[in-house]
Amino acid sequence: MAPNREQLIAHLLATGMAGTVATPRENNLEHYARMARRDPHYQFGLELGIWTPDTVLDLMVRKAGVDPRLNHRRGQDTIDPELTADALDRYAARFGKALQAKQRVLFATGHPRTLARLYQQLATALTEAGGTVVPLPEGLGYAAENRYGTVRRVQVESFMGVGILADGGAPIHTHSPLPIQLVLSDLAARGAPMPDLVVADHGWCGGAAQAGLDAIGFADCNDPALFAGEDEGTVAVAVPLDDGIAERQYDLLGEYILTRG
Template sequence: MPIFAPAAAPSRSELIEHLVRTRIAGDVATPRENNLSHYRKLANGDRHYWLGLELGERWQDEQDVLAVMAERCGVVDDPGHRSGQDTIDPEMTVGALDRAAAELRKAAEGRRRVLFATGHPGALLDMHGALAQSLHEAGCEIVRVPLGTVTDEGVVVQFGGVAVHERGASLWHTHSPAPMAAVLDQLRRKGELPPDLVVADHGWAGCAAQQGIDTVGFADCNDPALFLGEAEDTLAVTVPLDDHVTDPRFYEPLTSYLLAATQTQTD
């Protein structure tokens, strides 16, 4: 049984309306102060905010980070806007979903090996699981994480083909790249090829992209690293969205839209 049974896909305009209404995009819950704090910490070299990417000294100016986030995520581009409401442009979200669908179609057409993972299991597990099910049905191999992959005082497990980090019998929200690094290391140790494509978020996506794997990432407006990675062509696509709104079912229309766009040329 698939984790997620997709409903009819919304039109582009219907999806944009839904994204704004649920605050997945538009006026999002993440305050401007939090966004700017994360941009500053990334620029100051705090690797927690690099999400597994190696950014070197290329992004030491907070204003350069803000400029990329305005261009690719749709946050307010005014450097003088220091507090209050910030935004994700829903048009950018849907445009990135279309680009992500193109990567998924390419994977399906090539019967590629794909690894799905999420650091936000409380919100995005169903979305990733539905995509994994769709690609499996299209003939892709969904990469299985080797048993006993231990990392960050926990273990990597899979639900519906989606890798997550478990600690103390709980699924953890994590930004760490260590779980993905552990998975890729275990695959190498077992003589298995790495994935051809990774679809993930947070450090799962950043680590895979840094190791040269084609990667589609999902990222919030306070997680700038993946957008910088896309700007540098390290990630294939980064989809801007609030990655943990109040109910995971709010992501279902987005998932249906993405599935429909993915399947357009694979049926």
């Protein structure tokens, strides 16, 4: 039986996907300040308006339900499960439109070890409904520098229909919008149709939204850019949740999305 809202919220709390989450408050505040300073790593490919650390915190109180106290500087932070459920309803409505209209959807993730399985679940449902999972072009890559200054070539790859960034074949975490920008440029160069919808996160989602595509995504409470993009009308939907827990825990979210849409 498909989960209802009450069961969804209980699952969010039981898994730590919402409620008191693992992300430390000091990490959240540092990232809010970095986004406000327009650090590209925390913009997720979005051309955001003017934000200050305080207005970012206000945004995250509204959008994600983090602790509103200005003097709460260290320790754990929160995600309001009711806000997660509200956002999932909006997410489900947009994905439901893709199912009903048999749209072309591109799936991609900067969190391949945790979120790819959920996107594969949605991609399977789309294919079964007669829609199209946009295939990822092969051979796209670029030289990237890691935090230690080492430059290596990273590659865009398809992981069972979900776009990821890989280093030597191993999936890697990324905030960068470069992968989706390369994919969209390749589609345009080949005269291929653009996706009707991008289901993604991090820079994959932000870069797609900045390019003018419908983009819906998940984001943790230490990643404010997608919420700012939604607030400014660029990102279609941003869902607050802990995006780093065991991949199977997201299965129930997929079931909820597919039955609510």
